[in-house]
Amino acid sequence: xxxxxxxxxxxxxxxxxxxxxxxxxxxxxxxxxxxxxxxxxxxxxxxxxxxxxxxxxxxxxxxxxxxxxxxxxxxxxxxx
Amino acid sequence: xxxxxxxxxxxxxxxxxxxxxxxxxxxxxxxxxxxxxxxxxxxxxxxxxxxxxxxxxxxxxxxxxxxxxxxxxxxxxxxxxxxxxxxxxxxxxxxxxxxxxxxxxxxxxxxxxxxxxxxxxxxxxxxxxxxxxxxxxxxxxxxxxxxxxxxxxxxxxxxxxxxxxxxxxxxxxxxxxxxxxxxxxxxxxxxxxxxxxxxxxxxxxxxxxxxxxxxxxxxxxxxxxxxxxxxxxxxxxxxxxxxxxxxxxxxxxxxxxxxxxxxxxxxxxxxxxxxxxxxxxxxxxxxxxxxxxxxxxxxxxxxxxxxxxxxxxxxxxxxxxxxxxxxxxxxxxxxxxxxxxxxxxxxxxxxxxxxxxxxxxxxxxxxxxxxxxxxxxxxxxxxxxxxxxxxxxxxxxxxxxxxxxxxxxxxxxxxxxxxxxxxxxxxxxxxxxxxxxxx
Ligand SMILES: Cc1ncc(COP(=O)(O)O)c(C=O)c1O
Numbered sequence: 001x002x003x004x005x006x007x008x009x010x011x012x013x014x015x016x017x018x019x020x021x022x023x024x025x026x027x028x029x030x031x032x033x034x035x036x037x038x039x040x041x042x043x044x045x046x047x048x049x050x051x052x053x054x055x056x057x058x059x060x061x062x063x064x065x066x067x068x069x070x071x072x073x074x075x076x077x078x079x080x
Numbered sequence: 081x082x083x084x085x086x087x088x089x090x091x092x093x094x095x096x097x098x099x100x101x102x103x104x105x106x107x108x109x110x111x112x113x114x115x116x117x118x119x120x121x122x123x124x125x126x127x128x129x130x131x132x133x134x135x136x137x138x139x140x141x142x143x144x145x146x147x148x149x150x151x152x153x154x155x156x157x158x159x160x161x162x163x164x165x166x167x168x169x170x171x172x173x174x175x176x177x178x179x180x181x182x183x184x185x186x187x188x189x190x191x192x193x194x195x196x197x198x199x200x201x202x203x204x205x206x207x208x209x210x211x212x213x214x215x216x217x218x219x220x221x222x223x224x225x226x227x228x229x230x231x232x233x234x235x236x237x238x239x240x241x242x243x244x245x246x247x248x249x250x251x252x253x254x255x256x257x258x259x260x261x262x263x264x265x266x267x268x269x270x271x272x273x274x275x276x277x278x279x280x281x282x283x284x285x286x287x288x289x290x291x292x293x294x295x296x297x298x299x300x301x302x303x304x305x306x307x308x309x310x311x312x313x314x315x316x317x318x319x320x321x322x323x324x325x326x327x328x329x330x331x332x333x334x335x336x337x338x339x340x341x342x343x344x345x346x347x348x349x350x351x352x353x354x355x356x357x358x359x360x361x362x363x364x365x366x367x368x369x370x371x372x373x374x375x376x377x378x379x380x381x382x383x384x385x386x387x388x389x390x391x392x393x394x395x396x397x398x399x400x401x402x403x404x405x406x407x408x409x410x411x412x413x414x415x416x417x418x419x420x421x422x423x424x425x426x427x428x429x430x431x432x433x434x435x436x437x438x439x440x441x442x443x444x445x446x447x448x449x450x451x452x453x454x455x456x457x458x459x460x461x462x463x464x465x466x467x468x469x470x471x472x473x474x475x476x477x478x479x480x481x482x483x484x485x486x487x488x489x490x491x492x493x494x495x496x497x498x499x500x501x502x503x504x505x506x507x508x509x510x511x512x513x514x515x516x517x518x519x
Contacts (some may be wrong), residue, residue: 035414038483043275047286050294051290
């Protein structure tokens with residue numbers, strides 16, 4: 001999986017959990033601007049972990065400010 | 081030492097104080113950012129303690145001030161300078177006023193001479209008394225379950241049950257508004273923890289489906305019967321069929337529902353008539369039952385397993401048997417009601433209608449606390465201080481307890497609040513809601 005594919009998974013899962021459209025977000029989008037509260041974000045990450053069959057420790061997202069930071073953290077935990 | 085300078089603006093000081101109550105934030109972010117010596121275990125505590133003293137001295141940090149009178153709708157609070165102030169209480173979970181009930185006190189007096197004060201040890205050693213046994217039998221019978229099991233506190237009952245039942249191959253699915261004991265127990269178990277949006281059946285099902293697709297271990301869903309901050313109750317009638325559909329188990333923490341919901345005050349499970357459908361029911365005696373201690377009721381074999389494998393039972397002394405006797409009396413009073421729950425609900429309706437008449441938007445309140453949403457984070461400190469000056473003890477709920485922009489006061493109701501007290505509180509709120517341009 002490359003960064004663009006992971007970003008697409010992130011968009012799709014955000015839309016599933018928040019029931020809103022996130023198709024416009026890019027790696028440069030700021031996480032604060034997404035207006036997803038921290039608990040919903042945990043739900044999103046949990047779903048991604050299940051769908052991609054990976055485990056991401058909580059602290060992998062410490063300091064994340066942009067969507068690209070989240071994508072990078074997910075990529076880092078993908079096998080291979 | 082830290083080179084951190086405290087904010088001079090008291091609103092900033094207050095919100096910083098609240099942020100610091102999150103240990104992960106304090107240790108993970110605040111300390112490194114402010115040069116607190118990481119090699120000295122106490123260095124952070126010194127910085128923290130300094131900040132807290134300043135907050136308390138500002139008179140704007142209303143947490144943990146000693147109450148120096150009998151509990152009830154009106155109490156005396158002792159201020160840092162020793163001055164005592166009479167306050168109308170909207171922050172206690174003693175919804176039915178049973179902590180101060182003369183019959184509960186008489187019950188405790190009846191047994192204290194014979195049973196002493198402390199249990200002496202853990203209940204798997206010699207801390208289990210005849211009174212504890214009677215209370216367990218009563219809980220089982222009255223809640224319509226096979227057996228009952230007591231824990232030192234409600235926190236222990238819920239967290240230890242989850243931690244003892246689940247392991248690394250399992251999954252615990254919890255509501256996004258879950259109390260700390262649920263999150264703690266789920267994490268301690270080593271299971272995979274998943275959250276779903278508060279009270280949202282669709283999101284619960286999405287989590288159940290993912291869990292079942294994984295097909296690894298067992299699935300436990302834990303929800304609260306009543307959410308005292310959100311002001312709503314779990315839609316258990318919708319959740320139960322979903323949980324069954326995916327072969328999961330359901331545990332309900334009735335902490336804030338006991339005494340408030342159900343024909344006899346047993347909680348949300350009784351309210352929905354689901355006594356035979358829910359796998360485990362847990363709760364606390366520390367709210368409507370006016371004491372302390374926790375319990376779980378359910379299948380006898382499961383409770384036997386929990387009795388020996390719950391660390392909070394095995395490694396902690398049982399709660400005092402005299403309290404178990406008081407709780408038993410409190411359960412009788414709660415079930416017989418005698419108008420206690422009816423008056424609580426009259427007060428909840430009267431108070432929430434009062435806020436609606438003021439023009440505040442308030443959904444139907446389904447629990448024992450009225451959530452008054454202020455939304456403007458910036459005014460909360462001064463608003464809370466003005467309430468305090470007017471003799472109203474109400475806890476401001478701000479970030480990080482709720483997301484930014486969702487600040488509120490959680491006004492816990494009591495059967496014993498008089499109409500005069502509620503009218504007075506409403507008049508104070510009216511004045512302040514206008515002052516801070518919320519209305
Ligand atoms: C939902 C919930 N569960 C458990 C508890 C803990 O109960 P106890 O005070 O008996 O530890 C509380 C109390 O804050 C609670 O709100």
